[in-house]
Amino acid sequence: MALSKELLDILACPKCKGDIELLADESGLVCRACSLQYPIREGIPVMLLDEAEKVGE
């Protein structure tokens, strides 16, 4: 089951509560404002700061 657009639209960065973007390969979600990437594991977005990776500005 792919992540639906409507459900993704509701999701936000747990840190700044701002918008996040789905990566083209659907492997993660990126918050540009915080430069953080949240992984998606087996179809489940992992929205924890502890699990997020810092990404390039």
Next chain:
Amino acid sequence: METMKSTVQEQFNRCARHYLENSPMADRVLLELIVRLAKARPEDHTLDVACGAGFLVNEFAPVVRTAVGVDLSPAMLAAARNAAIVLGLANTGFELADGEELPFPDESFDIVTCKLALHYFPDPGRAIGEMKRVAKSGARLVLIDRVASKDGEKQEYHNRIEKLRTPSKVKVYSPTEIQALLAAQGLPLVGIHHYEQQQDFEEWLETTGAGHDNRQHARELMLRSLEEDLAGLKVRWEGGRVMMTHSTAIFVARK
């Protein structure tokens, strides 16, 4: 992550299978009652905080626009997602997230629920504050939790047994304490509904995977309360089994 939350995560990952098969979480009558009390409408977006294996999310999904669940246990979320796929519920979403730090913008949901989980939050006030934040103005917040006796001594005795069975449980609150938590967040209460579940004590003891010593200690405390209901759990013998009554309260508040 804080130790308490890691403990909760580990415990639920370990127990996911047993929990799925035996849990009173799957009680259909209670699930239907919650959906009815939440006054779910076809246009509603719903969120269930600490959704476990997704029973409530999957109950809401057929009657609302979207139904989202968050939890800290990957095993529980995988079970929830699999169940939604089997049931063909494409309007569900499951995310690994902390109830005290929800990954949603303000004013996102029409219904926010939290079922049998408030007693796990290290800071329940903060969790309720987060539920309020992501709820739209006029949204219904529905808190469902096991409640302890108003009698302080019985509540303490009850909590000693709960802690032995589930060390990660912070506290089972009395209805008055939960009302106070809601009031502290400025959430007016619309109604309280009570629901009782009869439970076989030994089966209940098994479901969290507590160690032998803890189970034995909990059993002793339970048997001691047979004569004068020390825990407020109406413990009694029935057909050679020790039975107890769980009181669940459903608090409906409006933002």
